Amino acid sequence: MAQPPQLPDTPSLVADLVQQVSQLIKHHQIQDPLVIGIHTGGAWLAETLAKTLNAPLGKLDISFYRDDFTQQGLNPKVNPSSLPFDINNRHIILVDDVLMTGRTIRAALNELFDYGRPASIKLATLCAINGRQLPIQADACALELQVTANQYLQLEGPEPLQLTLIERTTDESAS
Amino acid sequence: MNLPPSAQLQLTETGELRHFLSIDGLPKTLLERILDTANSFVVVGNQEVKKVPLLRGKTVVNLFFENSTRTRSTFELAAQRLSADVLNLDINTSATSKGESLLDTLRNLRAMHSDMFVVRHSQSGAAHFIAQQVTPNVAIINAGDGRHAHPTQAMLDMLTIYRHKASFDQLKVAIVGDILHSRVARDQVHALTTLGCQDVRLIGPNTLLPTAAEDLGVTTYNDLDKGLEDVDVIIMLRLQTERMDSAFLPSASEYYQAYGLTRQRLSKAKPDAIVMHPGPINRGIEIESEVADGKQSLILNQVGYGIAIRMAVMSMAMSGQMQQRQVMEASQ
Amino acid sequence: MNMLIRQARVVDPYQQLDAIMDVHIADGNIQAIAAELNIADAQVIEAKGQILCPNFTDLLAYLRQPGNSQKGTIASETRAAASAGFGTLLPSPDTQPASDSTAVLELVQDRAKQAGYCQVLPIGALTQGLKSTHLSNMLGLNKAGAVAFSNAGYDITDNTVLLRCYEYAATYKLKIFVQARDAALSHGHMHDGILATQLGLNGIPVIAETLAISRHLQMMQHTGVSCHFQQLSSAAGVEMLRQAKAQGLAISADVDLAHLCYTEQQVQGYSSQYHVQPPLRHESDRQALIAGLADGTIDAIVSAHQPHEAAAKQAPFADTATGMAIYDIFMPLLLSLAAETDLSLLQLTAALSKQPRTLLGLEANGLTLGAVANLCLIDPNLSWQLTSTAQQSQGANQCLQNNSLTGRVTLTLQHGKATWQAHD
Numbered sequence: 001m002a003q004p005p006q007l008p009d010t011p012s013l014v015a016d017l018v019q020q021v022s023q024l025i026k027h028h029q030i031q032d033p034l035v036i037g038i039h040t041g042g043a044w045l046a047e048t049l050a051k052t053l054n055a056p057l058g059k060l061d062i063s064f065y066r067d068d069f070t071q072q073g074l075n076p077k078v079n080p081s082s083l084p085f086d087i088n089n090r091h092i093i094l095v096d097d098v099l100m101t102g103r104t105i106r107a108a109l110n111e112l113f114d115y116g117r118p119a120s121i122k123l124a125t126l127c128a129i130n131g132r133q134l135p136i137q138a139d140a141c142a143l144e145l146q147v148t149a150n151q152y153l154q155l156e157g158p159e160p161l162q163l164t165l166i167e168r169t170t171d172e173s174a175s
Numbered sequence: 176m177n178l179p180p181s182a183q184l185q186l187t188e189t190g191e192l193r194h195f196l197s198i199d200g201l202p203k204t205l206l207e208r209i210l211d212t213a214n215s216f217v218v219v220g221n222q223e224v225k226k227v228p229l230l231r232g233k234t235v236v237n238l239f240f241e242n243s244t245r246t247r248s249t250f251e252l253a254a255q256r257l258s259a260d261v262l263n264l265d266i267n268t269s270a271t272s273k274g275e276s277l278l279d280t281l282r283n284l285r286a287m288h289s290d291m292f293v294v295r296h297s298q299s300g301a302a303h304f305i306a307q308q309v310t311p312n313v314a315i316i317n318a319g320d321g322r323h324a325h326p327t328q329a330m331l332d333m334l335t336i337y338r339h340k341a342s343f344d345q346l347k348v349a350i351v352g353d354i355l356h357s358r359v360a361r362d363q364v365h366a367l368t369t370l371g372c373q374d375v376r377l378i379g380p381n382t383l384l385p386t387a388a389e390d391l392g393v394t395t396y397n398d399l400d401k402g403l404e405d406v407d408v409i410i411m412l413r414l415q416t417e418r419m420d421s422a423f424l425p426s427a428s429e430y431y432q433a434y435g436l437t438r439q440r441l442s443k444a445k446p447d448a449i450v451m452h453p454g455p456i457n458r459g460i461e462i463e464s465e466v467a468d469g470k471q472s473l474i475l476n477q478v479g480y481g482i483a484i485r486m487a488v489m490s491m492a493m494s495g496q497m498q499q500r501q502v503m504e505a506s507q
Numbered sequence: 508m509n510m511l512i513r514q515a516r517v518v519d520p521y522q523q524l525d526a527i528m529d530v531h532i533a534d535g536n537i538q539a540i541a542a543e544l545n546i547a548d549a550q551v552i553e554a555k556g557q558i559l560c561p562n563f564t565d566l567l568a569y570l571r572q573p574g575n576s577q578k579g580t581i582a583s584e585t586r587a588a589a590s591a592g593f594g595t596l597l598p599s600p601d602t603q604p605a606s607d608s609t610a611v612l613e614l615v616q617d618r619a620k621q622a623g624y625c626q627v628l629p630i631g632a633l634t635q636g637l638k639s640t641h642l643s644n645m646l647g648l649n650k651a652g653a654v655a656f657s658n659a660g661y662d663i664t665d666n667t668v669l670l671r672c673y674e675y676a677a678t679y680k681l682k683i684f685v686q687a688r689d690a691a692l693s694h695g696h697m698h699d700g701i702l703a704t705q706l707g708l709n710g711i712p713v714i715a716e717t718l719a720i721s722r723h724l725q726m727m728q729h730t731g732v733s734c735h736f737q738q739l740s741s742a743a744g745v746e747m748l749r750q751a752k753a754q755g756l757a758i759s760a761d762v763d764l765a766h767l768c769y770t771e772q773q774v775q776g777y778s779s780q781y782h783v784q785p786p787l788r789h790e791s792d793r794q795a796l797i798a799g800l801a802d803g804t805i806d807a808i809v810s811a812h813q814p815h816e817a818a819a820k821q822a823p824f825a826d827t828a829t830g831m832a833i834y835d836i837f838m839p840l841l842l843s844l845a846a847e848t849d850l851s852l853l854q855l856t857a858a859l860s861k862q863p864r865t866l867l868g869l870e871a872n873g874l875t876l877g878a879v880a881n882l883c884l885i886d887p888n889l890s891w892q893l894t895s896t897a898q899q900s901q902g903a904n905q906c907l908q909n910n911s912l913t914g915r916v917t918l919t920l921q922h923g924k925a926t927w928q929a930h931d
Contacts, residue, residue, distance in 0.1 A: 064219070064227035071501075073191060073494045074229075076208050078215035081222065114224050180776030199705060278821050298823035299707035300777035308821075321825070323707025358707060386710060387701035 010155075010163045013126055013142040014045065018052050020140035021093060021124050025053070030091045030120070036060055038108050039079045041097025041155035045126060048161075049095055058083040065107035081111065088116040097155040097163075099128040102136035126163060127153055184306055186495075188502070193495035194306045194315045195488045197324035198365040206369055209330055210337050213480070213487035217338075219256070220483055229490045230259035234289040237263045238305075239318070240277075240296040245454065246318050246328075249478070250293045253485035262289070277301070281308050289313060291493060299323035299358075311503050314496035316488060322358050328453050329362035331484040333370060335473050336408055338480070339449055343370040349402055349444075351378045351434060352412030352461060355385045355423075359453050360412060368392045378402040379434060382423045399434050406444040411436055411452045411461045427460045437463045441471065449473050508923070509533045511546045515554035515884060519561060520857035521873025530559060532880045535923020540874060552918070558852065558885040561872045562594035562919055563859040566684070566761055567737055567809040569830065570596075570627070573614060574603025579814035579901040581615060585624040586927070587834035587900035591810070592883035594872070594921040595864075596625050600632040601659035607632035607643040609651040616652055624926045628867075630684060633658040633672050640668060642675055654867055655682040655735070660784055662690035662719065669722075673730035682867070683727075683734045687719035687744070688785060696825045698771040698788040706777065708824060711786050713741040720747050728756065735866060736760040738811060740785035742795030749804040759866045760804065762796050763811035765831055768840050769793075779820045779827040780906045783811075797848050800858060807863040808855070810837060814902025832902030835893055839907075842887050842914035884918040889929075891915055 007013075025033060036058040037046025043059045050057035061079045066072075094108060105123060112118060123136070127143035129152075143163075147153070150168040155161060178186070182200030187193045192205060219225060235254040237247050247263065254261045266280060284292075291314045294302050299321030306315040319325040340346060348367055354360045354377050367375050368391075375393040377384060388395050396402030403409065414430060424430050436450065450462075450472045458464045467474060510532045517528040517540065529544035530537065539546075565588060571579035581598075588596050598615060600606035606615065612629045619627035631653030635641040639661055648656070656676060663669040676683055692715035697703050699710025720736065724747070727734045739745055739762050748760050765783060770790050773781040781787060799805040813830025820827045833840070845855055860872060872881040891897060892911050919927035 063215070064229055069229055069490075069494055071498065073498075074212055074490055076211035076215065078212075078218070080215075080218040110228065114226065114228075180778075184776070276818065276822060277826070278818065296823065298825050300825070301823035303777050304821075304823045320823075321707050361705065361707060385704040386699050386712075387704055390701040391704070 007163055007165055008143065010161050013163060014048060014161060017045070017124060017126055017140060017142040018049055020142065021049060022053065024122060024124075024140050025093075028122075030122075033091045033093050034058060034085060034087065035093045035095060036083065036112070037095040038062060038104060041126075041157065042095045044155070044157040044161060045097060046095040047158075049093065049124070055093070056085050058085065060108050060111055062104060062107040062111055065111045067103055067107065083115055086116060087112065087118050089119045092118045092121045094121050094123050096123070096125045097127070098153045099123075099125040099136070099138055099141070100131045100152075102132050102134035105136050106134055126155065129153060181303055184303060184310075187499045189498075191495035191498060192488065192491045193499050194310075195326055195492050196302045196306055196315065196317045198326050198329055198362045198369065199324070201369065203369050203371070206330070206333070206366060209484070209487055209491065210334055212491060213330070213334050213483040214338070216483035216486040217480065219486075220479060226256050226258055228258045230254065230257035230493055233259045233291065233493060234287070235259045235261050235291045235293065235489070236284070236287070236289045237261065238266060238284075238292045238294045239264070240266045240294070240301070241319070243295055243319070246295065249481050250316075250318060250485055253482050253489060254293075256482070257486055257490060259291075259489075262287075277304070278308065281305060285309075285312075290496070291316065291489065293318050295319045297321055311496075311499050314492040316485075316492060319358055322356055322361075324362050325358040326362050327481070327485050327488060328359045329366045330488070331477055331481040332359075332363055332410060332451060332453070333366050334480045334484055335451055335477050336449070339473065340407060343367065343372045346372050346408060347374040347376070347406045348372055348408040348410065349376040349378055349406045350410045350412065351399065351402070351436065353383045353414050353423075354379055354388070354412065355383045356415070357412050363410060364391050364393055376402050376406070380424070399440060400443055403440060403443040407448055409436065409441070409444060409448060409450050411450065411456075413453065413455065414457060414460055431460055435459070435461060435463060436466050438465055438469070441466055447471075451477060453477070508535065508925075509546070509549045510552060511544060511549035512552045512554045512559060512884065513544075515557045515559035517559045517874060518852045518856050519874045520853050520861045521561070521871055521875070523853065524874070525851075525853055530874070532920070532923070535879055537874060537876055537878050537880050540876065552884070554884060556886065556888060557917065558887060559874070559882060560852070560856045560885070561860040561874060562881045562883045562921060563592050564863040564869070564872075565593050565596035565810050565812070566735075566807055566863050567763070568596045568598055568812040569601070569814065570598040570615070571814060572602065572618065573611060577816045578819070581618040581627070582622040582624075583899070583901040584812070584814060584834070585619055585622050585627065588810075588812070589624040589919045589921065589927040590899045590916060590929075591834040591837035592885065592916040592919055593625055593810075593834075594881045594883075594919065594926070595628060595869070597628050597630050597654065599659055600630045600657055601637060605632045605635075605637045606630065606653075607635050607637070607648070609647055612648060612651040612653060623924075625921065628652065628654045630654070631656045633676075633683070634663065634668070637661050639663040639665065642672055645676060645681055646679055649679065649681060654869075655684045657684035657686070657737070660686050660688065662688055662693070664690050669726055670730065673726050673732040677730050677732040681732075683732050684737050685723050685734050686737045686785075687716050687723055689715045689719045692718070693784070696782060696786070697774050698786045700771065700789060702771050702774065706774070706824075713743050713788070713792075716741050716744045716785060717747055720744055724751055724756065724758070727758070734758050737809065738763050738766070738785055739796060739799070739805060740766055740788050740792065742792045745795045745799040745804055749799065749802075752804060759806045760799075761807040761809045761863070762800060762805050763809050764837060764840055764844070765811065765833060766793065766796055767800070767808070767844055774824075777824045779822070779824055780831065780904055782820075782824060782827050782829050783831055784829040797850065801850060801854065806858065806866055808858040810834060812900070813904075814900050815904045817903035820904050830904070831906060832900050832904045833906075834900050835898050835905055836907050836912065838885060838916050839912040839914045842885075880920045880923045882920050883916050885914065886917050887914045889913070889915045889917070
């Protein structure tokens with residue numbers, strides 16, 4: 001299928017994101033951050049980030065916190081959330097692959113607050129596209145893109161990580 | 176959909192679960208989805224934060240026309256872990272014993288605008304009747320109706336098997352005891368055969384085996400030793416003392432002699448066979464203590480799985496219910 | 508009245524007649540039947556395609572009064588009977604109070620006469636209060652109009668009492684109607700088979716019927732009473748009666764229309780409209796009942812019409828009342844039975860008129876010259892809908908409410924008067 005707007009290659013985007021997050025931490029003097037990725041794309045990215053920053057790694061599955069449960073039903077295959085630390089009073093770097101409507105982040109924030117009360121949360125996403133439905137923005141973002149109504153972005157992985165622009169052929173709804 | 180009427184009542188137009196009344200007629204894919212969904216809730220149950228917000232703002236009413244503290248409390252816990260508001264109504268001692276009909280009780284409940292009823296009743300078909308009366312506004316979960324069905328119990332039994340054995344296709348499963356009066360056994364048979372089990376055995380004396388049992392797709396045995404040969408899963412059913420009084424059995428001791436699961440009998444099954452029981456167990460009547468407490472017994476695990484299954488079907492049925500309500504409101 | 512019914516298919520089991528004829532009725536009597544008639548001044552009813560036959564005699568229907576008028580009244584239910592082609596009916600003695608006193612029998616007959624739709628011939632209660640312990644005043648009841656005696660659906664479990672009832676009835680050559688069901692084995696709610704197992708409902712096995720038949724046959728032979736077995740439900744039961752008749756025993760039998768048309772499958776989904784006693788059984792039983800009717804083992808078809816108020820059927824299955832309201836759908840069901848089986852219209856009308864009347868010793872109501880007009884006209888092709896206005900019975904437990912139906916009685920004459928005419 002045709003792939004107009006050529007995307008920059010993914011490794012360089014990831015490197016860019018890691019750089020931005022490091023700068024963010026330095027700039028805000030964030031102590032001992034926790035890196036928490038949202039399944040599945042955000043979790044892959046969070047692994048890389050956590051290793052580079054030498055920070056503890058956690059993973060969130062937001063299936064039970066989605067707001068479209070009554071329309072779409074439950075996704076039966078749910079990955080376990082694992083937060084092997086106490087998040088109270090900690091600074092969190094929340095990581096996701098694609099920021100669009102903002103609802104995934106909203107669900108993740110709700111879930112985090114069921115676990116405890118963090119000191120702060122910064123949002124790092126690999127890319128952000130148009131279509132925001134909630135007042136949520138990334139603090140670090142490697143790629144901002146305008147897409148048409150029938151295009152969306154998807155991160156494949158875990159090895160190698162590959163961000164692709166996809167033309168919607170059927171009437172699917174993105175998250 | 177070419178489903179029996181009782182199955183049609185349970186599903187939305189798109190095949191989603193909207194009432195959970197009995198396993199009879201439900202498609203295999205749906206049962207598998209329930210098991211997968213329940214598996215994720217088992218994980219949740221092992222986490223520090225056991226609550227999820229799926230049913231926040233929804234009201235679940237436990238409508239128990241027949242006493243059962245155990246079943247009711249697991250449903251209550253499951254609903255609370257889904258963040259629902261829970262109301263317990265023990266009807267058996269109040270209005271209906273004063274002659275109020277079930278229909279009037281339901282009409283009076285309408286005013287409470289609840290979203291889901293968990294119902295236990297002594298009459299077979301009661302859950303279907305209630306579902307027909309309250310559709311489309313309320314989702315019904317059957318917690319046991321007469322001798323007919325106890326679908327959440329059967330599904331938690333399936334989850335237990337699912338988590339401890341590879342697949343259903345190659346399994347030999349034995350169900351032992353008072354099958355005639357057991358609502359669980361009927362649903363267990365439906366679930367096992369739907370999920371692909373080819374060798375289901377019902378074991379008991381003729382007085383406790385239902386009419387035309389073999390037409391359910393099972394084999395019946397009167398001899399426990401024979402029936403347990405090479406079996407992978409043994410499900411023991413509870414024997415109620417009333418059975419002796421109403422001429423189904425002579426005595427508990429004779430029953431134990433013929434059908435009690437002892438260590439010796441257990442050795443006839445495969446060495447890695449698992450032992451299950453819906454509870455509460457009658458030690459020395461259905462099962463030897465050493466077996467109930469032994470390493471092959473999964474009786475205690477069943478309880479945790481029970482909460483996960485109930486969370487799964489409650490969230491699935493609530494979702495299907497909301498979807499169906501929206502469809503109906505849109506068409507008006 | 509001066510009526511010319513033209514070109515109907517006249518079916519008269521009394522004369523073995525099945526032909527297209529014109530029929531002239533005046534002053535309540537049949538004046539002429541011929542291939543073609545020309546009667547001046549007569550009201551002409553064009554009946555091409557319709558069936559004309561003697562009106563029906565129902566050996567069992569529940570009129571509900573006295574005592575249960577929330578379910579139906581003598582007026583409403585006899586009107587419903589007339590709309591189904593019935594001219595005579597025998598009401599169940601299971602009223603409240605039971606039909607064990609001349610007062611009740613007189614009340615029932617008076618009300619029926621006042622309503623004016625059907626001739627009602629009472630069945631007297633066999634025991635006082637139908638409580639199965641004491642003999643009823645059979646002689647007095649007979650004098651007050653009872654044409655037969657029955658203990659309704661209540662099995663007399665004490666053999667001594669049963670023996671005395673039959674001996675007493677035999678004394679006065681009174682006819683016994685018996686519903687053969689063993690009480691202890693009849694606590695269930697449907698046929699005992701795989702469906703009962705799946706639905707978790709208590710079943711009533713076939714031996715509940717055959718044990719009772721055997722018992723009553725022996726009692727009958729021992730006491731000399733004459734028994735009519737009502738509402739057969741099983742193949743084994745039919746076979747027992749077939750053999751009994753072959754041995755020369757003076758017995759007769761009937762079957763209700765629901766058992767000829769439906770099986771236990773109707774109960775799927777806990778459909779309480781089909782909760783009946785005796786239960787609807789397996790398809791093989793239904794086929795045996797049809798065969799029994801065809802070979803004469805079964806003499807008559809009854810309605811067993813049992814109207815109920817809505818609440819009686821709105822509960823979990825086992826808690827619902829038994830019985831089906833059937834008058835409003837009687838003719839459509841009868842016609843589909845005729846279409847589905849080898850039973851001819853002559854056989855069916857015989858089972859509904861000639862045979863029940865003969866076994867009761869009632870006068871013939873065939874379509875003979877000079878006879879009083881007791882007949883019904885049926886349009887087998889008429890499409891209509893069972894709406895609440897079309898429905899005649901008060902019962903809320905009609906199986907096919909609001910359904911489209913084919914076939915309807917368009918006219919019923921009883922004792923020369925029109926008791927029913929279908930409107931659009």
